[in-house]
Amino acid sequence: MSNLFLFIARSFFNLSSFSVLLLFLLSLSSFTATEAYDPLDPNGNITIKWDIMSWTADGYVAVVTIFNFQQYRHIQAPGWTLGWKWSKKEVIWSMMGGQTTEQGDCSRFKGNIPHCCKKDPTVVDLLPGTPYNQQIANCCKGGVLNSWVQDPATAASSFQVSVGQAGTTNKTVRVPKNFTLKAPGPGYTCGPAKIVKPSRFVTADKRRVTQALMTWNVTCTYSQFLAQKTPTCCVSLSSFYNETIVPCPQCACGCQNTSQPGSCVDPKAPHIASVVPSTGKNNYAPLVQCTSHMCPVRVHWHVKLNYKEYWRVKVTITNFNYNMNYTQWNLVVQHPNFDNLTQIFSFNYKSLTPYTAINDTAMLWGVKFFNDLLSQAGQLGNVQSELLFRKDKATFTFEKGWAFARRIYFNGDNCVMPPPDAYPWLPNGSSHQLISTLSLLTTLLAAMAFLLGYA
Numbered sequence: 001m002s003n004l005f006l007f008i009a010r011s012f013f014n015l016s017s018f019s020v021l022l023l024f025l026l027s028l029s030s031f032t033a034t035e036a037y038d039p040l041d042p043n044g045n046i047t048i049k050w051d052i053m054s055w056t057a058d059g060y061v062a063v064v065t066i067f068n069f070q071q072y073r074h075i076q077a078p079g080w081t082l083g084w085k086w087s088k089k090e091v092i093w094s095m096m097g098g099q100t101t102e103q104g105d106c107s108r109f110k111g112n113i114p115h116c117c118k119k120d121p122t123v124v125d126l127l128p129g130t131p132y133n134q135q136i137a138n139c140c141k142g143g144v145l146n147s148w149v150q151d152p153a154t155a156a157s158s159f160q161v162s163v164g165q166a167g168t169t170n171k172t173v174r175v176p177k178n179f180t181l182k183a184p185g186p187g188y189t190c191g192p193a194k195i196v197k198p199s200r201f202v203t204a205d206k207r208r209v210t211q212a213l214m215t216w217n218v219t220c221t222y223s224q225f226l227a228q229k230t231p232t233c234c235v236s237l238s239s240f241y242n243e244t245i246v247p248c249p250q251c252a253c254g255c256q257n258t259s260q261p262g263s264c265v266d267p268k269a270p271h272i273a274s275v276v277p278s279t280g281k282n283n284y285a286p287l288v289q290c291t292s293h294m295c296p297v298r299v300h301w302h303v304k305l306n307y308k309e310y311w312r313v314k315v316t317i318t319n320f321n322y323n324m325n326y327t328q329w330n331l332v333v334q335h336p337n338f339d340n341l342t343q344i345f346s347f348n349y350k351s352l353t354p355y356t357a358i359n360d361t362a363m364l365w366g367v368k369f370f371n372d373l374l375s376q377a378g379q380l381g382n383v384q385s386e387l388l389f390r391k392d393k394a395t396f397t398f399e400k401g402w403a404f405a406r407r408i409y410f411n412g413d414n415c416v417m418p419p420p421d422a423y424p425w426l427p428n429g430s431s432h433q434l435i436s437t438l439s440l441l442t443t444l445l446a447a448m449a450f451l452l453g454y455a
Contacts, residue, residue: 038222040332040354040361040409044070044148046181046188046220048082051199051212052173059090059166060173060213064098064123065138066181068145068155071352072330072363073222073412079143080157081182083122087174090166092116097139098123098159114164120178125157136160143184146328147412149350150365170214181220187227190220224413230254233415234295235408239303241398242424248293252416256290264290265322267377289320289377296321297374297410299331303403303424304386310342311396311403312388315364317410319374319381326374329383330365332409336402338362340390346371347385360406398426 038044047067052060066080081101091114092100104118125143126134138158146154167173179190198212234248257263267289286296298318305312315333319326331347338351339359352361364385366372371383396402401423408415 040334040352040407041071041073042354044073044222046070046183046222048179048181048190048218048220049199050175050193050216050218052214053212055168055213056162056164057168059093059163059168061160061162063136063158063160065156065158066145069148070222070412071149072147072332072409074147074150074155074328074330075143075145075183076327076411077142077144078184079125079141080145081122081124081143081180081184083120083178083180083182084176085120085178086176088166090176091164092121093162093164095123095162096134096160097136098125098161100124123159123161125159145183147330149352149363150328150330150348173214175216179218179220185227187222187224188220189223189226190218193218222412227413231416232295232413233297233299233408233410234293235405235415235417236298236300237302237404237418237423238300239398239403239424240305241303241426244424246418246422246424248291248295248298249416249418250292252293253295256294264288264294265377266290286321287323289322291320293416295416296324297326297415299408299410299415301405301408303398306398310388310390312386313403314384314386315347316382316384317374320377322377325376326411328365328372329374329411330363332361332363332407332412333405334361334407335405336360336395337389337392340392341387342390343388345386345388401425 047069049065049067050062051065052062054061064082066082068075091106093112093114095115100116100118100121100123102118102122103114103116104121106113106117109117126140127142128140130140136158138156141154141157143157144154145157146152148155175193175195177192179193181188181190193216195214195216198215200209200211202209231253234252236248237246238244265287288294288296296319298320300314300316300318302314302316303311304314315331317329317331332352338361341349341362344364346367347364348367350363351359352363353359354361366374366383374383375381401420404423405417407417
């Protein structure tokens with residue numbers, strides 16, 4: 001029935017019959033497998049590179065590196081967890097820069113006991129402050145990986161593993177299978193390991209090149225619908241030319257559970273201090289403020305000022321989650337006027353061009369040591385900036401919601417936008433037109449006829 005109402009509502013706002021039909025058909029096909037594809041980062045993935053560096057008496061020593069090639073999606077604390085299944089009866093004799101979460105049953109060994117004897121080991125990164133004799137390059141960051149655009153120098157993580165009871169030549173080694181990556185929860189799907197050309201390494205003096213004895217890669221891709229059942233952010237809108245503030249859609253990230261007290265926090269409650277953790281401590285089970293949208297994060301887009309040749313927007317990100325400080329947060333915004341962005345205040349900016357000829361997507365993130373931390377819900381739980389755009393006379397208008405963002409992502413997750421017919425209109429906009437009973441009846445009959453024909 002919601003699809004029927006969508007069809008009817010769009011008809012009232014002077015869309016062509018073809019546009020209405022297209023919207024209706026798109027709504028019927030929502031949440032398909034194609035939703036895992038990210039059109040704003042079509043080549044984004046996490047690649048796991050496994051380089052065998054030397055052979056041992058019963059196996060090999062390898063360096064495993066996790067590269068985050070996603071432009072704006074990062075892995076935050078408590079970090080990544082990597083798993084796989086051995087093809088034979090391999091064991092892990094020792095590790096540096098990482099550790100398995102369980103040792104498993106090593107009772108068949110006497111003398112030297114392996115680090116892990118499980119058929120399906122699970123590996124995590126070591127924490128900062130690990131002794132130097134247990135570290136290797138790019139390790140020990142608690143599993144945190146930055147996005148490729150924000151900081152490529154910290155977008156990789158490595159550990160060294162010594163594998164026993166394995167092959168000792170390129171022909172006898174068997175690659176592991178069933179790779180899994182959690183970051184920190186579900187969302188990533190990994191393909192099979194593929195043997196590739198051995199990695200090459202340039203020495204520090206750049207006068208010699210060495211290479212791995214054998215290399216295989218595993219590629220993992222992200223789906224927001226696998227990561228969580230409900231959205232994690234929403235968008236609200238306002239403008240200087242209309243007093244209406246369009247809130248996030250009701251129940252955008254879930255509805256308040258009135259039958260279960262404590263499912264959210266009332267910020268005005270006198271006992272709030274007893275249920276909210278102290279500042280600076282992350283608990284990864286969300287505890288959100290009671291709102292109509294129930295989203296952990298809200299992004300507000302306000303069309304602030306209009307000049308002769310420029311116009312200005314204010315963007316505010318508010319954290320409603322009492323259990324989470326968002327470090328190294330980022331925002332991706334799509335709007336056609338980003339090709340004429342003149343100035344941005346107090347945020348970092350980079351243009352994203354997934355389609356080379358079209359420059360309508362921007363990535364925004366905080367300035368280091370200034371506002372790169374979005375604190376937990378409360379007085380300090382927001383960051384904001386302003387964007388100054390130069391008008392393009394061929395396209396600029398305040399009509400029909402053109403000045404509002406087309407799509408917004410927070411930390412790589414698509415935020416729920418208000419419906420287009422709810423956008424603030426100009427004072428003489430068509431939202432003030434009266435709809436006659438006859439036109440309502442005509443649209444209802446047309447919709448019912450279409451549905452019967454579609455069935």
